[in-house]
Structure formats: structure tokens, C-alpha cells
Amino acid sequence: MNEPKAILLRILDIIGYSEDKEKFATEFFQNVSLQALLDLLNTLPQDKKDQLQQKIASLGSDAAKVQGELKAYFTDSQLEQAIENSAQNAVTEYMKAIDPTLSDSQKQNLANYFSEITTNASPATV
Numbered sequence: 001m002n003e004p005k006a007i008l009l010r011i012l013d014i015i016g017y018s019e020d021k022e023k024f025a026t027e028f029f030q031n032v033s034l035q036a037l038l039d040l041l042n043t044l045p046q047d048k049k050d051q052l053q054q055k056i057a058s059l060g061s062d063a064a065k066v067q068g069e070l071k072a073y074f075t076d077s078q079l080e081q082a083i084e085n086s087a088q089n090a091v092t093e094y095m096k097a098i099d100p101t102l103s104d105s106q107k108q109n110l111a112n113y114f115s116e117i118t119t120n121a122s123p124a125t126v
Helices: 004-014 021-041 046-059 063-071 076-101 104-120
Strands: none
Touching (some): 004 021, 004 076, 021 046, 021 076, 046 063, 063 076
């Protein structure tokens, strides 16, 4: 399985991102996590949503406690799916945003990389 952060860092290398790649990746995945949380919250009835928002707000930035609280409302599968969907959407939007600035060579290198990681991804076994 490909590590999401490693994939993002490789994409940043390919496009010639010149700023702090680690910082970008950290902020990118924080945003992905926040979007996934919002997406999950929006699936709850309003009373449960309000209750969970209050609990999360009281926990501050303690990610482990927030994760524990989320598990009281959502299955691991729901949490994983929300993160996956959020990450896919974020990468898609980022690629759309930078596409006009990429050279043909960068576009081809990205296409090759995406093909490589797609080919190397092992299908899930049932």
C-alpha cells in the first residue's frame, strides 16, 4: 500500500514545488481530516451533531481523544471511507488548480506516476 504522505511528497517533487513540502503535506492532511470530520458530522441527525460538536470542542486539539469520540458515533469503516473520500477530493481539486501551471513534461511525469501507483496498488481480497 502506498503511504498517502509519500505520494503527496512525490507529487510535490514532480511539479517542482519549491516551498516546505513537509509543511504543505502536514497542512494538506489536516485539511483532509477536517473535511472528513465535517462530512461525517453532516450525516448525523441535528441533535447528535450538536452533541458531538460540543464534545469535540471541549477536547481541543487532542487528536487521540477526538478520534476516540468519533468512534462512539461512527464505525472504523465509516471513518476510513470519509478520510479516503476527502483525500481523493482534495487531490483532485489540487490537481485541477495547478494543472494550468504545469509543463507538458510535468503532466506526463504525473501521469506516469499515477499509472505506477495505480498498477502497484494491490486489489482488496474478499
